[in-house]
Amino acid sequence: MSALLELTFVLLALASCRGLQDGGIDEEPELVFQPSKFGSLWPLPQKVQISEVSFKLSPSNFQISDAKESRSGSSCSLLQLAYRRYYDYMFEGVKKVDRSVRADPTELLELQVWITSPDTECDSYPTVSSDESYELSVDQPVAVLKAPKVWGALHGLETFSQLVYEDEYGAKSINYTTISDFPRFAHRGVLLDTSRHFLPIKVILANLETMAMNKFNVFHWHIVDDPSFPYLSKTFPELSRKGAYHPYTHVYTPADVKMVIEFARLRGIRVVSEFDTPGHTQSWGKGQPNLLTPCYSGSKPSGTFGPVNPILNTTYDFMRKFFKEVSSVFPDSYIHLGGDEVDFTCWKSNPDIQKFMEQQGFGKDYSKLESFYIQRLLDIVTTTNKGYIIWQEVFDNGVKLKPDTIIHVWKGNQEKYQLEMANITSAGYQTLLSSPWYLNRIAYGQDWQGHYRADPQDFKGTEEQKKLVIGGEACLWGEYVDATNLTPRLWPRASAVAERLWSAKEVTDISDAYSRLSVHRCRLVERGIPAEPLSPSFCPHEYKGI
């Protein structure tokens, strides 16, 4: 197999630093491309055996079909659509199919997909406890992909497509291979922010596609925030009419949201929406009078507004109705409630708030007021039968949380976030890590290596504590990205996070990762995704856009 990799990906690693100037930067060590014994598999499966024996695949003869024994059949459109999609990826550009072509004796004719569980979950939504495992055996006369549920089958199809390569004559080939695979973490997310810049639906869909190619399974949709409110609420249409950048062109209609959710489901991806309160709500105030706290300048309102006003009953009436809608629009069993970065300045300035603080006996401790708000919000959301995820500040401030709350760690350097993970899990809560994976922060060179090295279970704690780490998320906040640059900035940098969250803990060989990732990024490019380069190099099928 090494011959083919040399053919499809040649990389020159030269000690040239023309681009850097002198007096430079701490750079990651220079890596040299050498074909990996794992080909271009990304993320690396838990168990892989690839032999030298290879079979050909012909676009005319090859098919993906349901195994006879499979509990899933032609009525499972999720799988049927996936078969088409992966056939397209593997035989991209092959237009002419000649049914009369006779099969070669060394040809692989079929991939049979065998769902073993009576409940295939074909028409369900994926959840945090979905079984995503699969087993793949590539052999003659047919390859077999076995999975308890459709989710594992989707991942197995991606893996199968990653095993297919072009030999020196451009012929599609695959080696005899056995794989047994399952994810290390259940929650493997990408956060996109559609408030600071509106992202057109097609950008979101393209990134869901790419997430599936990296076995991510959660789209954390940070849908609204201070700058704009693009979510079109049926209950409160004024929120986007006044809070979106534009009431028609810069909103997500109910149909848009539904489409995103279904597109994601078909790829095994959950959509976890975030409606971040009580801070980060400037845009909410435009369409919902009296929701935000009026800030005072001396004894008079200054005309500006602060966080959600926590002392009015109307606030909670609004939240009850709003989250009732949200909980029915987004089928996932979790909602992300935010709760980060609450600025107390405005609350402090407001005499009504001051009075309320006194009445409640909060003294001067505004984090108690914050907790008061969050507590009531959590109670409201609990009535919708949803679980919740919150940013770490809510935990840090000592708010009482349901035992199944998930706490999302985003602050601090390595030392700080490891301590936070230890504290959270020691208190018995589940947790998600994002601190080392703020991909909006960019730097010269191969910063994917730093993302790759971070490990969510790398903190001081018991085995029990480690088990409470359910995964992490790569975050691409929207200050400096929109449709013009989001996709190449996210990929393949997020791929590094994808492997860390899927593959075994021991998969840490950065050289091997570099080689597989280089070819993986070219595969993304071939599939039409503008994934940026890791180093001086070329792809056999370059990006066709500008």
Added chain:
Amino acid sequence: MSALLELTFVLLALASCRGLQDGGIDEEPELVFQPSKFGSLWPLPQKVQISEVSFKLSPSNFQISDAKESRSGSSCSLLQLAYRRYYDYMFEGVKKVDRSVRADPTELLELQVWITSPDTECDSYPTVSSDESYELSVDQPVAVLKAPKVWGALHGLETFSQLVYEDEYGAKSINYTTISDFPRFAHRGVLLDTSRHFLPIKVILANLETMAMNKFNVFHWHIVDDPSFPYLSKTFPELSRKGAYHPYTHVYTPADVKMVIEFARLRGIRVVSEFDTPGHTQSWGKGQPNLLTPCYSGSKPSGTFGPVNPILNTTYDFMRKFFKEVSSVFPDSYIHLGGDEVDFTCWKSNPDIQKFMEQQGFGKDYSKLESFYIQRLLDIVTTTNKGYIIWQEVFDNGVKLKPDTIIHVWKGNQEKYQLEMANITSAGYQTLLSSPWYLNRIAYGQDWQGHYRADPQDFKGTEEQKKLVIGGEACLWGEYVDATNLTPRLWPRASAVAERLWSAKEVTDISDAYSRLSVHRCRLVERGIPAEPLSPSFCPHEYKGI
């Protein structure tokens, strides 16, 4: 005019730093969008007066035509093509033109272009001494654009198109305006590197388009380097056949090069090619045996090669023939000869080189050997009647240079490059600055502000010395960019450099620049260029790609 700007560009500057995490980075100060009195002009012309009086422009009635008095006419296809291009930019998407529409009394019907010099230079190539000035008067019944040469007219058309805006009903409008304009510096370049990653022709052309929208006038084509040799030489076809990433798909044919040069010429842009020797030549060695120095490991050749071998006559025979071709393929009167970053390790290891050093009396000073090579190369290029540009090391090493040599400064921090500029100009040479404009170096946030603040004449020296600074270049080295991410990484960051090099020295108001640049970037996006955002914001016409 402020009403329209509020309509076409609304920016929310909020004190939210979600994307940054705590323990952050030195960030540029937060800027707030406020409509500029100069609208969205970029780069800012030398003299501008915009009044409140506005006229409408109708796609049905408006035309751009040659003034009766103009020395240029319908035979000047450079201008005729520019008229179409700018009509398209201004009325993008307006498909239906109704010739029967009666003109409104407040309508501007025509822009007349008046070339005043008998030699319009319509069929010439632009040069470093081209007259790029123009005068623009927008008034009824016709606007007049006066320029001595076509080059000024091209810039004036861009400026005119930047004055056109949409009023609150979407109607195209322009205000009564008078502008007198010329560039501060004659050489305003963008360097693209097609060796570390191959750039498809369409990417190069799209960036030439965008350069014209920013009044850049030099495309510095760093066409070959260590990693690959995509230039298809008619004299030495083996160079790209063996040195390119792929001999067919990753090369620039003579027809490609011709197309790039003509596309650039039609936009007033020079194409200055760089063939960098004696270092940065690994890819040359593949197709030209004996060109590079064989490195030794002990007493035996190690099988690797170093810089060009400076001790063989065959080297100079090759260079003579090669640069003869290059000088005829690239019509510009300058060639960039590189000369940077020569690594002496290989030369030192080679016994033949050691012997030669001895014979020449160079002692152990290998920079003397480098100078020996460069001197002979410069002599060769001189015979082709071309001027040359070289990187600063050639000057630093004391090579004898023709008085009209241009020395390109790329090394060091501000203190160092200012000293270098002082030294070069004090020795009487012309110089170009790039050190502060290595746009391949990326950082979180608004790094354009740093690029904007650098000034090429900001060093200790006499007025005479300052005059020797002929401009500068924004460099986007290719280690980490290819077709997937080059364009949004370059724009609008390079625009900051464009204004520094065109506008008056005194144009340094960063807030005003921010406001104009924000709208300018949306204009680039509307014209189909994926220029990345500066801050949380939206554009009335968002990017349509992914």
